[in-house]
Amino acid sequence: MRTTITVNGEARALDLDTRTTLLDTLREHLGLPGTKKGCDHGQCGACTVLVNGVRINSCLSLAVMHDGDSVTTIEGIGTPEKLHPLQTAFLTEDAFQCGYCTPGQICSALGMLEEVKQNWPSQETADLTARITLTDDELRERMSGNICRCSAYPQIVAAIKSYAGGAA
Amino acid sequence: MTQVADWAGSNPIKENRSRLIGKAVDRYEGPLKVSGTAAYAHEVVPPSPPAYGVMVPSTIARGRILSVDLAAARAAPGVALAWSHFDVPEQAPRNVMLNFFQPLTTPAFEFDRVSYWGEQVAFVVADTLENATAAAALVKVDYEIEAPEVTFDPIGDEGEHPPGESDVQVGDFAAAFAAAPVRVDAVWRTPPQNHCTMEPCATTAWWEGDKLTVHASVQLVRKTQHGLAETLKIPPENVHLLTRYIGGGFGAKASWYEDLTLAALASREIGRPVKVAFTRQQMMHGTIHRPATRLHARLGATPDGKLTAMSLITQTHLGRVGNFVERGSNFSRPLYSAPNRLTGHRIFHLDLPVAGAMRAPGEGSGTLAFECAMDELAEKLGIDPLELRVINEPEVNPEDGRPFSSRQLTRCLREGAERFGWDKRVSVPGRVRDGRWTLGLGMATAIRGSSLLPAKASFTVDAEGVITVKQGMTDIGTGTYTVLGQIAAETMGVPLKSVRVEIGDSELPPAPGSGGQFGAATAGSACFEAGMNLRKAIVEIAVADPASPLYGGPSENVTFQDGIVAISNRSETIAELIRRNRPDGLTVEGEIKPAEDSGKWSTQTYGAHFVEVGIDTVTGEVRVRRMLGVFAAGRILNYKTARSQLTGGMIWGVGSALTEGNAFDPRYGSFINQDMAAYLVPVQADIGELDAIMLDEEDEKANPMGIKGVGELGISGAGAAVANAIYNACGVRVRDYPITPDKVLAGLMALGK
Numbered sequence: 004m005r006t007t008i009t010v011n012g013e014a015r016a017l018d019l020d021t022r023t024t025l026l027d028t029l030r031e032h033l034g035l036p037g038t039k040k041g042c043d044h045g046q047c048g049a050c051t052v053l054v055n056g057v058r059i060n061s062c063l064s065l066a067v068m069h070d071g072d073s074v075t076t077i078e079g080i081g082t083p084e085k086l087h088p089l090q091t092a093f094l095t096e097d098a099f100q101c102g103y104c105t106p107g108q109i110c111s112a113l114g115m116l117e118e119v120k121q122n123w124p125s126q127e128t129a130d131l132t133a134r135i136t137l138t139d140d141e142l143r144e145r146m147s148g149n150i151c152r153c154s155a156y157p158q159i160v161a162a163i164k165s166y167a168g169g170a171a
Numbered sequence: 172m173t174q175v176a177d178w179a180g181s182n183p184i185k186e187n188r189s190r191l192i193g194k195a196v197d198r199y200e201g202p203l204k205v206s207g208t209a210a211y212a213h214e215v216v217p218p219s220p221p222a223y224g225v226m227v228p229s230t231i232a233r234g235r236i237l238s239v240d241l242a243a244a245r246a247a248p249g250v251a252l253a254w255s256h257f258d259v260p261e262q263a264p265r266n267v268m269l270n271f272f273q274p275l276t277t278p279a280f281e282f283d284r285v286s287y288w289g290e291q292v293a294f295v296v297a298d299t300l301e302n303a304t305a306a307a308a309l310v311k312v313d314y315e316i317e318a319p320e321v322t323f324d325p326i327g328d329e330g331e332h333p334p335g336e337s338d339v340q341v342g343d344f345a346a347a348f349a350a351a352p353v354r355v356d357a358v359w360r361t362p363p364q365n366h367c368t369m370e371p372c373a374t375t376a377w378w379e380g381d382k383l384t385v386h387a388s389v390q391l392v393r394k395t396q397h398g399l400a401e402t403l404k405i406p407p408e409n410v411h412l413l414t415r416y417i418g419g420g421f422g423a424k425a426s427w428y429e430d431l432t433l434a435a436l437a438s439r440e441i442g443r444p445v446k447v448a449f450t451r452q453q454m455m456h457g458t459i460h461r462p463a464t465r466l467h468a469r470l471g472a473t474p475d476g477k478l479t480a481m482s483l484i485t486q487t488h489l490g491r492v493g494n495f496v497e498r499g500s501n502f503s504r505p506l507y508s509a510p511n512r513l514t515g516h517r518i519f520h521l522d523l524p525v526a527g528a529m530r531a532p533g534e535g536s537g538t539l540a541f542e543c544a545m546d547e548l549a550e551k552l553g554i555d556p557l558e559l560r561v562i563n564e565p566e567v568n569p570e571d572g573r574p575f576s577s578r579q580l581t582r583c584l585r586e587g588a589e590r591f592g593w594d595k596r597v598s599v600p601g602r603v604r605d606g607r608w609t610l611g612l613g614m615a616t617a618i619r620g621s622s623l624l625p626a627k628a629s630f631t632v633d634a635e636g637v638i639t640v641k642q643g644m645t646d647i648g649t650g651t652y653t654v655l656g657q658i659a660a661e662t663m664g665v666p667l668k669s670v671r672v673e674i675g676d677s678e679l680p681p682a683p684g685s686g687g688q689f690g691a692a693t694a695g696s697a698c699f700e701a702g703m704n705l706r707k708a709i710v711e712i713a714v715a716d717p718a719s720p721l722y723g724g725p726s727e728n729v730t731f732q733d734g735i736v737a738i739s740n741r742s743e744t745i746a747e748l749i750r751r752n753r754p755d756g757l758t759v760e761g762e763i764k765p766a767e768d769s770g771k772w773s774t775q776t777y778g779a780h781f782v783e784v785g786i787d788t789v790t791g792e793v794r795v796r797r798m799l800g801v802f803a804a805g806r807i808l809n810y811k812t813a814r815s816q817l818t819g820g821m822i823w824g825v826g827s828a829l830t831e832g833n834a835f836d837p838r839y840g841s842f843i844n845q846d847m848a849a850y851l852v853p854v855q856a857d858i859g860e861l862d863a864i865m866l867d868e869e870d871e872k873a874n875p876m877g878i879k880g881v882g883e884l885g886i887s888g889a890g891a892a893v894a895n896a897i898y899n900a901c902g903v904r905v906r907d908y909p910i911t912p913d914k915v916l917a918g919l920m921a922l923g924k
Contacts, residue, residue, distance in 0.1 A: 037207020
């Protein structure tokens with residue numbers, strides 16, 4: 004099925020088996036393996052990408068559902084030579100070890116910070132009408148869809164805080 | 172042969188002139204990982220478009236395969252081949268691991284029998300992943316099912332001893348325990364655990380003539396290369412194995428599996444690269460797991476807290492395949508003084524998936540019992556649990572009298588207590604409240620062995636003065652790239668930016684790989700030796716070169732600093748010297764071997780964990796509010812990456828205490844939890860404030876650099892500290908891990924709370 008998806012700012016025309024997930028499309032058809040397959044069932048968050056600015060698990064979505072959408076993957080966020088400030092924060096805080104969940108963590112964090120900016124509540128939000136402050140508990144709750152088996156959790160909190168503090 | 176004493180003198184690492192050893196530098200490969208450009212095994216781009224292989228696992232635990240109908244799969248769109256036991260190409264038989272260095276063969280579909288639920292029984296290759304997945308679902312396997320024995324529930328301390336192993340007995344445990352005025356005698360149970368590496372095992376393979384290139388996700392380069400070659404019955408030099416980036420290992424990838432064998436065989440058959448990956452569900456059964464244990468701990472003491480008798484007996488299970496034993500009692504042998512001792516292991520062979528090593532095999536389960544038994548004993552004695560450890564601190568290994576190479580356990584305990592605020596602990600349980608939460612503090616000791624294995628490495632210096640480290644080593648997230656770079660830079664006296672690190676390739680000088688907390692010490696020591704040899708070679712060239720300011724020597728006065736070689740005020744850059752004398756570069760090898768007399772010392776790493784938990788008395792939910800670990804593990808190469816490994820291990824301990832556990836379905840021998848929604852590893856919200864601190868230490872008996880390992884130390888004892896904090900918070904002892912809310916609630920209700 005013919006589908007056009009804008010990936011990292013570039014329109015990509017695809018002719019896909021309708022069974023192909025967005026994740027496999029990125030990894031196997033578009034040469035963008037930065038988005039990782041950890042569980043393929045929406046349980047681990049390693050495949051998180053931004054679709055029209057919103058974070059989703061790309062393994063739970065078929066590519067043909069994204070005709071006309073704009074997808075941002077880790078490759079579209081920064082390059083080794085020119086890292087995004089959040090990527091630099093992950094590096095300096097040592098917010099990863101094996102690195103396999105890292106692209107998903109970074110995409111997820113960017114999506115999460117946008118959700119906070121738009122005042123989307125979480126389970127940790129006590130007052131639904133007040134402006135949300137990104138406390139450590141809010142951050143941990145909102146990043147709990149991204150598993151890190153190396154368990155760099157404290158370092159991930161530090162990296163996101165350091166970036167969010169700098170970006171604010 | 173090397174003696175430990177040969178390592179005693181000074182060397183560039185100990186001098187640490189550039190202060191690079193210990194420096195918290197960022198990960199060498201970090202920019203690639205945070206930008207998604209590090210290519211893991213399934214992501215490597217082969218020379219031509221790959222086909223995709225999908226494995227089909229068994230749906231019985233025990234029985235005979237009568238037939239496998241592949242017709243529908245073979246007729247499905249895009250299918251290139253389908254195999255089962257009845258038509259898979261010839262391979263070597265599965266061998267048995269007799270020692271650590273023996274490469275294991277991994278033949279696929281060797282027998283017409285099934286040995287465990289989820290064992291691979293068929294394989295389909297197609298042009299796309301979607302076609303291969305759909306075709307694999309069409310494979311029909313007809314079994315003659317036999318009733319499996321899958322229940323692990325030993326009665327008493329029964330069971331077979333592991334082959335060639337008997338209990339270690341010192342003094343007369345039975346008599347001393349019977350006579351002890353204060354005793355603890357209890358049984359703990361730990362469930363099977365799954366590694367859940369974020370990256371499922373995967374292989375990309377292709378052939379050029381009779382030469383195989385295989386990118387795999389494995390911890391041990393040379394062993395895997397040789398094991399695969401043996402399986403395929405081809406010379407090892409015809410297998411080029413690469414494993415540059417590995418998405419987590421934790422022991423799971425120190426074994427290798429059918430994906431490797433089948434990708435190689437299929438690629439040869441269809442003349443095209445083949446990629447094979449495990450699914451998350453297949454990972455649970457098709458790779459190894461930490462087996463369940465029943466741990467019987469007995470402690471006897473005098474009223475002043477002196478241990479007179481100690482015993483830990485671990486019972487565990489093995490599958491029909493493999494011979495790994497979870498030796499949950501070993502760590503307790505060098506731990507505390509007690510004149511009368513009994514430790515050992517019992518095994519049960521069942522029709523279960525293959526048991527194997529998972530982060531701190533032995534300590535990962537055994538400390539969950541023994542360090543809680545110490546807590547129970549402390550309470551009975553009315554002694555602070557930390558003081559009980561100090562009272563029983565041995566001067567030499569209490570089992571065999573060997574001296575310790577270094578041991579700072581007491582300092583870890585004291586320093587941790589002070590930083591954590593241990594003195595705030597109320598010894599009577601359940602006295603500290605925070606609204607509906609009841610709070611408690613717990614502690615436990617960490618201990619994990621340290622070893623040095625034979626390894627090689629090479630250093631190349633080029634005409635730009637750049638040093639390239641080459642070693643068939645792996646980085647599974649441990650920081651290997653980074654610390655080898657630091658060792659190279661400090662040894663050679665060059666800036667970090669002048670060092671390149673190439674690892675994860677079977678064509679490089681061999682190192683054992685990552686596992687058992689031996690990686691940094693082993694690989695790093697070989698690199699250090701290569702560096703010392705390169706220094707020697709450079710000095711020889713310099714003093715013999717009339718164009719060099721160093722001409723004529725004396726050789727012994729040459730220093731290396733900031734990329735410059737010098738004899739007092741005569742100097743030049745390494746680059747200039749090499750450009751003149753070796754314009755094509757110079758490569759030198761180095762090798763490390765364990766010292767002949769290293770067995771004279773008991774060598775361990777140590778630590779102390781401190782935990783604060785809150786327990787919701789309505790729901791039984793346990794939250795880890797604060798956690799601190801203080802560790803002594805030799806000279807630390809990089810405080811940033813070492814801390815991350817330690818905090819990661821501590822969080823594994825939290826998981827083993829609170830959420831992680833699998834169970835076998837007694838009907839089918841399958842794991843109940845078959846994915847990451849059901850098998851609960853810790854997530855961000857499970858972890859509160861948590862930190863790890865490392866004490867200054869140099870263990871000069873360990874290796875030339877005085878370093879040890881930290882990859883497994885963090886988990887040792889961490890779960891026990893959580894369990895002890897739970898008791899302190901609410902007065903409930905749960906001895907059946909994980910300590911889930913239902914068990915806590917049942918305990919609270921039994922107490923009438």
